Amino acid sequence: MNVTRGFSGRPRVHNPGLPPGQYDARDDWPVLSAEVTPDLSPADWTFRIDGLVEEPRTWDWATAHELPASVHEGDIHCVTGWSKFGVRFAGVSLDAFWERVRPLPSATHVVAYAHTGYTTNLPLADLRDGRAWIAWEYDGRPLPAEHGGPARLLVPHLYFWKSAKWIAGLRLLDHDEPGFWERNGYHARGNPWAEQRYSGD
Amino acid sequence: MTEAFTPPTRFAVPGRIAVGAGTGNQWQTATLTGIRRETPRAASFRLAVPGWAGHLPGQHLMLQLSAPDGYTAQRHYSLASAPDDSGHIELTLDRVDGGEVSGWFHSEARPGDRVDVRGPVSGFFAWPGDRAALLIGAGSGVVPLMSMVRHHRARGLSVPLRLLVSARSPAELIYAREYGAETTPVFTRSGPPGAPVGRMTAAHLAPLLDDGPPGGWEAYVCGSNAFAEHASRLLVAAGQPVDRIRIERFG
Numbered sequence: 001m002n003v004t005r006g007f008s009g010r011p012r013v014h015n016p017g018l019p020p021g022q023y024d025a026r027d028d029w030p031v032l033s034a035e036v037t038p039d040l041s042p043a044d045w046t047f048r049i050d051g052l053v054e055e056p057r058t059w060d061w062a063t064a065h066e067l068p069a070s071v072h073e074g075d076i077h078c079v080t081g082w083s084k085f086g087v088r089f090a091g092v093s094l095d096a097f098w099e100r101v102r103p104l105p106s107a108t109h110v111v112a113y114a115h116t117g118y119t120t121n122l123p124l125a126d127l128r129d130g131r132a133w134i135a136w137e138y139d140g141r142p143l144p145a146e147h148g149g150p151a152r153l154l155v156p157h158l159y160f161w162k163s164a165k166w167i168a169g170l171r172l173l174d175h176d177e178p179g180f181w182e183r184n185g186y187h188a189r190g191n192p193w194a195e196q197r198y199s200g201d
Numbered sequence: 202m203t204e205a206f207t208p209p210t211r212f213a214v215p216g217r218i219a220v221g222a223g224t225g226n227q228w229q230t231a232t233l234t235g236i237r238r239e240t241p242r243a244a245s246f247r248l249a250v251p252g253w254a255g256h257l258p259g260q261h262l263m264l265q266l267s268a269p270d271g272y273t274a275q276r277h278y279s280l281a282s283a284p285d286d287s288g289h290i291e292l293t294l295d296r297v298d299g300g301e302v303s304g305w306f307h308s309e310a311r312p313g314d315r316v317d318v319r320g321p322v323s324g325f326f327a328w329p330g331d332r333a334a335l336l337i338g339a340g341s342g343v344v345p346l347m348s349m350v351r352h353h354r355a356r357g358l359s360v361p362l363r364l365l366v367s368a369r370s371p372a373e374l375i376y377a378r379e380y381g382a383e384t385t386p387v388f389t390r391s392g393p394p395g396a397p398v399g400r401m402t403a404a405h406l407a408p409l410l411d412d413g414p415p416g417g418w419e420a421y422v423c424g425s426n427a428f429a430e431h432a433s434r435l436l437v438a439a440g441q442p443v444d445r446i447r448i449e450r451f452g
Contacts, residue, residue: 001273002230002317004266006309009274010301021265021275023301031426031450034325035213036433036443080277113208117444146426168208177206180213184325197263198322200226 017075018083019192025082031146032080033165034180035116040166042150045115047134049097051172052107057100061150064134067092072133072154077192079159089143089154091135094127107172111179112153114166120179121188122155122162124172131157134167159190159197212443214325226319228265229253233314234289239375243341245281245293246306250318255284257327258348259421259449262320264292266302276302279344279423279449280321283351293375295341326449328421330358335409335418335441337401337432339367340375342424342451347376349421350383361414367401367428403435410439417442423449 018024042061050056059067070093077083103124110127113119126132135154136143143149148165155162161181182188187196195201235247256262261279282291296307328334328349336346343366353362367387368374374386387405392398410418420441422432429450436446 001228001265001267002315003269004305004316005314007266007268007274007305008270009266009268009272010299012272021273023274033450034448036437036446036448037430038212081275111206113206114213115210117208117211117213119206119208119213146430168210171206173206180215181323181325183215184323186323198226198319 017085019077020195021081021197022077022083022192023081025084028082029084029147030078030080030082032078032161033118033146035118037146038116038166040115040145040150042136045150047151047167048169049101049172050169051110052104052174053172054102054104055100059097064092064151067096070096070133072135072156074156076156076160076163079161079186079190079192079197083192088139089133089135090137090140091133091151091154093130094132094134095130097134098128103172106174109173109176111171111173111177112162112164113168113171114164115168116166118164118166118180120162120164121177121182122158123176123189126155126158126162126189127170131155157191159187159192161186162190214444214447227252228317228319231264231290231316231318233310233312233316235312236310239293240373240377242296242373243293243375244296244307245291246310247282247289247291248316248318249289251288253288253290254321255286256280256290256321257324257329258283258352259326259328259345260321260323261326261345262290262292262318262322264302265317265319266305267317274301277322280348281344283348283355285355293341293344293347326421326423326447328352328419330356330360332419333361333414333416334363335413335420336362336364337366337420337422337424337436338364339401339424339428339432340369340373340451342422342428342449343375345423345449346421347379350379353383354381361418363409363418365401365405365409367424401432401435403439406435406439410436410441417445420446421449422446424451426450 048058133154136151231248364384369390
């Protein structure tokens with residue numbers, strides 16, 4: 001590491017909530033999707049869980065909203081460097097979905113896929129025990145389309161490319177299988193605290 | 202090994218190149234060798250990176266500045282230069298108001314300064330020069346597209362390439378003196394005498410899409426999110442398939 005001549009960084013107070021290499025985006029919420037934002041209305045949205053589960057199921061907007069509501073407040077971290085503190089999402093905890101599909105013991109990994117065809121892979125353990133949600137509201141309002149509305153996956157303890165926008169489904173597998181960005185050089189898991197940005201980190 | 206999972210819809214385009222394990226995970230020292238002003242707000246920075254593995258037009262890197270107290274600031278920047286085997290790369294940076302890293306580059310940086318870089322990163326927006334490419338950018342969104350134009354020119358490629366670039370005014374058009382017949386500038390606030398002024402419209406795209414090359418275009422869109430949304434919707438409305446539109450949004 002080279003100390004950069006004449007660089008002191010912006011004035012800062014130590015923030016224990018900020019993972020290494022991240023900065024506080026404050027009021028900004030950058031949009032970083034690779035594909036065209038889809039025209040997807042709540043009426044057209046569906047969410048399916050299949051693969052290594054006892055009972056594959058598909059929910060639509062109405063049946064997903066019959067599940068117990070859950071609010072998540074916390075921080076999000078994007079691999080491009082920004083973090084956003086104290087964001088508030090509403091939706092349903094994935095645990096409510098797991099209760100209904102019942103993952104098989106052989107299931108270890110998940111491919112999350114979007115209505116656009118975007119994919120991302122996650123260890124199943126990262127989606128259980130109150131750490132992941134299907135979110136359709138942000139800050140008390142419907143989630144905007146450019147941020148993944150009508151509904152997105154929310155896995156706030158991993159870099160945000162794992163929180164697939166326009167979520168269409170989860171397929172449970174007995175092995176890890178890289179998704180869209182992971183095939184393009186990004187890390188298989190993406191833990192911000194371990195700075196797992198790129199393949200090989 | 203089972204076959205990779207394929208989602209039921211295929212809107213998101215696959216990566217253009219395979220990126221090997223470990224690509225971009227080594228920090229390297231880059232030495233600033235030159236600064237060239239492009240517009241009142243943008244300048245190009247030439248960096249010597251002796252261990253640079255090469256890149257494809259459209260790829261980006263991560264750059265890190267380090268303070269004496271150990272604080273670091275990291276940013277992603279698109280590569281502006283074509284791959285040229287010289288051991289040098291170029292970045293073009295806007296001065297961002299209050300920008301921590303761009304502020305250092307525009308106010309402090311001088312030849313001989315050393316910074317850390319890792320990359321190239323991501324094969325998604327890369328263009329190896331093999332397919333007819335329609336490039337659409339605004340502001341500093343033209344930077345990765347210029348890498349493609351320069352590559353096309355340097356290699357004397359015959360594959361069709363067109364660039365639509367939007368800027369507020371001629372004075373704010375980055376790389377203005379480098380464009381040739383492949384480029385159509387669009388000025389949104391003020392233009393040359395007699396030239397139309399206004400945002401990019403379907404009328405700018407129609408002649409390119411109506412008279413496209415056999416097999417159609419691979420479209421690359423780069424700019425602010427607002428511009429990327431606008432341009433990608435124009436493309437879709439004009440008949441460009443969604444799975445042949447690659448977007449890089451400047452957050």
